Amino acid sequence: MLFRRKKPRLTLQQQLAARPVRLVEAEVQEREDGGINLVVKLRQTKWSGWFFRMPEGAKKTFELDEMGRLVWDNCNGKTSVQQIIRRLSRQYNLNLREAQVSTIQFLNMLTRKGLIGMTLKEPPGGK
Amino acid sequence: MQMTAEHPNHARAPANRQRVVWQGWRIDLPIRWNPVKLEGTFEEGYALFADLHRARLGIRWSRNRRVGKDPASWIKRTMRDEVGQLAADEAQPYTKADAAFVDSLLYLEPEPPGRDVWIAYSRCSDRLIQVIHHARRRERILPDQLLPTLVDESDQPLRWWSVLDLSCQVPADLALEKPLLFAGDLGLRFKGRRGELTVRQIAPATLALKRMPLENWLRKQQRDVKKHYRPSKSHEAVTLQTPDGRELKGVEAPLPRRRRFFWKFSLQPMLRTIAVHDPTRDRVVIVQGAGQGLDLYRVIESVGWAGTRESGS
Numbered sequence: 001m002l003f004r005r006k007k008p009r010l011t012l013q014q015q016l017a018a019r020p021v022r023l024v025e026a027e028v029q030e031r032e033d034g035g036i037n038l039v040v041k042l043r044q045t046k047w048s049g050w051f052f053r054m055p056e057g058a059k060k061t062f063e064l065d066e067m068g069r070l071v072w073d074n075c076n077g078k079t080s081v082q083q084i085i086r087r088l089s090r091q092y093n094l095n096l097r098e099a100q101v102s103t104i105q106f107l108n109m110l111t112r113k114g115l116i117g118m119t120l121k122e123p124p125g126g127k
Numbered sequence: 128m129q130m131t132a133e134h135p136n137h138a139r140a141p142a143n144r145q146r147v148v149w150q151g152w153r154i155d156l157p158i159r160w161n162p163v164k165l166e167g168t169f170e171e172g173y174a175l176f177a178d179l180h181r182a183r184l185g186i187r188w189s190r191n192r193r194v195g196k197d198p199a200s201w202i203k204r205t206m207r208d209e210v211g212q213l214a215a216d217e218a219q220p221y222t223k224a225d226a227a228f229v230d231s232l233l234y235l236e237p238e239p240p241g242r243d244v245w246i247a248y249s250r251c252s253d254r255l256i257q258v259i260h261h262a263r264r265r266e267r268i269l270p271d272q273l274l275p276t277l278v279d280e281s282d283q284p285l286r287w288w289s290v291l292d293l294s295c296q297v298p299a300d301l302a303l304e305k306p307l308l309f310a311g312d313l314g315l316r317f318k319g320r321r322g323e324l325t326v327r328q329i330a331p332a333t334l335a336l337k338r339m340p341l342e343n344w345l346r347k348q349q350r351d352v353k354k355h356y357r358p359s360k361s362h363e364a365v366t367l368q369t370p371d372g373r374e375l376k377g378v379e380a381p382l383p384r385r386r387r388f389f390w391k392f393s394l395q396p397m398l399r400t401i402a403v404h405d406p407t408r409d410r411v412v413i414v415q416g417a418g419q420g421l422d423l424y425r426v427i428e429s430v431g432w433a434g435t436r437e438s439g440s
């Protein structure tokens with residue numbers, strides 16, 4: 001598309017070094033099975049406002065299981081993706097490859113939903 | 128398809144190593160190297176191993192198609208195709224490999240980064256095996272650590288398999304039909320002239336069993352083949368004891384072929400499905416299949432023979 005903003009292409013090294021950070025103020029509700037419910041307030045986007053008006057205080061709930069919770073808790077802007085993979089792998093005795101695939105997929109999903117963003121370290125010597 | 132005693136060589140890998148067994152060959156790799164690509168059949172195929180950052184090792188195997196082809200000239204030509212004529216001339220014979228490998232040639236890249244290549248002919252499976260190490264700096268990982276552990280054991284009556292976290296032992300006449308390797312849900316589907324078998328492992332069991340009980344995992348597995356087989360409504364409890372002392376508790380149920388497929392002789396008349404919980408390894412293991420002489424209990428007991436690897440952090 002002509003006016004679509006180009007997404008930055010990241011190398012695997014950059015993806016692993018990226019630090020996920022939460023973008024929303026979510027209300028966390030503990031569940032009995034060790035998971036959590038994230039309750040997020042919905043925001044009216046610019047284009048959707050032309051067609052319908054969002055009800056006041058509309059909320060969306062995301063259900064995360066135990067592993068999802070571990071990843072969410074580590075989305076603090078300090079822990080890198082690689083560290084999250086290693087923590088997940090150690091805690092659940094998973095193979096590193098399995099942990100890598102599932103973590104990256106889950107983080108992509110959280111990013112698409114607008115719950116988290118990725119901070120990248122500046123390369124030495126600036127841009 | 129007789130299940131016999133365990134092969135003496137199949138002890139677990141040493142510390143910080145993982146034992147990978149695939150299509151008849153076995154190798155001990157560093158714990159952080161995991162397969163990212165597994166293609167092909169017993170006759171011909173390719174496996175690529177990588178760590179979190181880059182590709183580390185490739186293994187390629189192919190069957191000698193021309194009868195009477197001289198392995199030595201075949202190896203030389205393959206080496207030339209892989210690294211070029213000048214580099215192939217520098218390749219040296221390698222002597223530390225398993226006795227099954229003959230005429231092996233090793234080329235070590237003098238100025239890394241580059242590829243170290245080892246090619247040999249395996250007498251026991253009539254295959255050419257090629258190991259390519261992506262070297263970043265001058266190190267002797269390939270000749271000193273990897274190649275001495277490479278073994279071709281295709282002549283055994285039972286074939287061992289170990290990939291990622293899934294390891295099992297199946298009769299050699301069952302060929303791998305499809306690997307179903309997903310994060311947290313690893314499976315291998317085998318098919319032979321006289322039987323078929325699916326081995327599946329779900330991890331971690333604590334989370335899987337919170338999502339649904341073992342009986343539902345069994346039913347879900349049976350539903351995958353419901354076109355040809357009638358899922359059973361009842362199940363029996365089963366308790367198994369593995370050779371290394373683990374106790375596996377679970378359920379099993381028969382899976383009869385639908386009557387309208389009575390004419391389809393390629394389908395087994397009756398399959399059995401067993402789902403067990405392995406609390407020691409925190410895994411749910413599901414085995415489904417049938418075949419002449421195929422003992423599903425022995426298969427399920429063999430799952431996890433390579434151990435559950437530490438993450439190697």
